[in-house]
Amino acid sequence: MTIHLPKTARLVLFALLSLSLLACGFHLKGTVQIPQRLKMMTLTSQSGSAEFDRALRLTLSKAGVVIVDKANASADTLELKVNGLSSSDTVLARNNSNDVSQVERRLSGVYFVRQADGKSLYGPRNISTNKTLVNQDAEESAKLSYNQTQMQSMYEDLAKQLLYDLGYVPL
Helix, strand or coil, rough: CCCCCCHHHHHHCCCCHHHHHHHHHCCCCCCCCCCHHHHHHEEEECCHHHHHHHHHHHHHCCCEEECCCCCHCCCCCCCEEECCCEEEEEEEEECCCCCCEECCCCCCCCCCCEECCEEEEEEEEEHHHEEEEECCCCCCHHHHHHHHHHHHHHHHHHHHHHHHHHHCCCC
C-alpha cells in the first residue's frame, strides 16, 4: 500500500526529520586530510595520562601518521609536543541529601608542532572537551568504574580533536 502525500506535507516531514537528527547531536564528520609533512613525526607527551597517550597514538595511527623515535628521526622530522592535561569539575546537581549527583568535567590541554631545533611552527593550540557525569552519588565502586569509562571516552575525544586540528596546520 502506497500513501501519496502532498508536496508541502512531504517537505514538512523532511524538515521534521532533519531537525530531529540535528537535535539529537548527529553531525557528519569527514576524514581528516593531514598535511604530508605531518605523516611522519616524533611525539613528546607530557600529558600526565598514559590513557590519553595511548588514545592519541591510536588516533594518529588510524589517520596514517607514523610516530618515530627521536633517535631515528631526520633533521626535517617535525615533533608533536603535548603539554600537561588539566581537568576541572562543575557541580550541576545535588540529591536530597545534598550529595553531588551530576558534574560537568572539562578536560583541556595545549600542544605544539615544532621543528627538530625546538622552534614552534604551529601552536600553542588549545584543545578541550567536556562531558556530563551522572551517578556521582552511587556506590563508590560503581562511581569509580563509571568515571573511568567516561574519562577514557574523553581522552579519545580529545585525541580526535587534536587530529582534526592537525588537518589545518599551514605547512
